[in-house]
Amino acid sequence: MFVLQALDIHHTFSSTEVLKGVSLQLQPGETVALTGPSGSGKSTLLHLLAGLEKPSQGQVMWGDAEVSTLKGTALDRLRNQHIGLVFQQHYLLSDLTVLQNALVPGWIQARHPQEEALELLARVGLSHRLQHYPSQLSGGERQRVALVRAVMNRPEVILADEPTGNLDQHNTQEVMKLLLELARERGSGVLLVTHDQALASRADRVLKLLDGSLVN
Ligand SMILES: Nc1ncnc2c1ncn2[C@@H]1O[C@H](COP(=O)(O)OP(=O)(O)O)[C@@H](O)[C@H]1O
Ligand SMILES: [Mg+2]
Incomplete structure (x- = not known):
């Protein structure tokens, strides 16, 4: 059983085909790096896998649910169970x-897991920032909050799109270490877009997207 699948996905933006038949499968708990040059379609693929956009052709499956058959609150609820998102912009x-x-992901599931949130925020070194607002934080601190939010519901897969793209070297290492540690501890798989070869080599597998197709 795969937790996340793309089945022959094509995607077109105003008559330009950006994804040209992409298929991939993620096993439970698997860590996969996605590399490829700028403009090769990595972010587009992650948006489609997250169900934020529908592919022009092909299917995305979360477990046995085909994402294009879901909409509205059903889509939001299932996304919240299956997918954690960490993007370059922290959102x-x-x-x-x-x-x-x-706590927001918990609210969507009608849970209020305050203790769990406090524990995770302590893990990422933010116990002294609980009552601060995002605008009062550094870039690295914001990404650590985004990371906690992404793992709160123990999603099957965390989709991370260059999550450290705006951070310095020290913060990049720190956020990546925490991302991989927390995902592993909580049983979440990871699909991580990164340009960092050292980081990619720490994943179970590396996929390369070139001009809209996965290559070996
Ligand atoms: N919303 C959009 N509308 C039109 N073109 C887009 C849109 N999003 C991405 N593209 C184009 O699709 C291609 C792939 O973009 P993207 O998925 O962001 O690549 P990557 O993340 O690998 O840099 C690029 O040529 C980009 O300009
Ligand atoms: Mg991108």
Whole structure:
């Protein structure tokens, strides 16, 4: 049983085919790096896998659910169970505190796992920032909050799109170490877009996207 599958996905933006038949399968708990030059379609693929957009052709499966058959709250609820997202832009809610941002995925599931959030925020070194707002944090701190939010529901897969693209070397190493550690501890798989070869080599597998197709 695969936790996430792309089945012959094609995607076209205004008559340009950006993805040209991409298929991939992720096993439970597997860590996969996705590499490829700028413009090769990595972010587009992650958006489709997250169900944020529909592919022009082909299917995305979360477990045995075909994503294009879902919509509205059913889509949101299933995404929240299956997928954790960490993007280059942190997408934290600016009117909520650090602690509240970490609790948002739980609210969607009608849970209020305050203790778990506090424990995870301590793990990523943010116990002293619980009542701060995103605008009061450094870039590295924001990505650590985004990471906690992504792992809160123990999603089957964390989709991470160059999550450290805006960070310095020290913060990049720190955020990546935490991402891989927390995912492993909590049983989540990871699909990580990265240009960092050293980081990619720490994954179970490396996929390369070239001009809209996966190559070996
Ligand atoms: N919303 C969009 N509308 C039109 N073209 C897009 C859109 N998003 C991405 N593209 C184009 O699709 C191609 C792949 O982009 P992207 O998936 O962002 O690549 P990568 O993440 O590998 O750099 C690029 O040529 C980009 O300009
Ligand atoms: Mg991209």
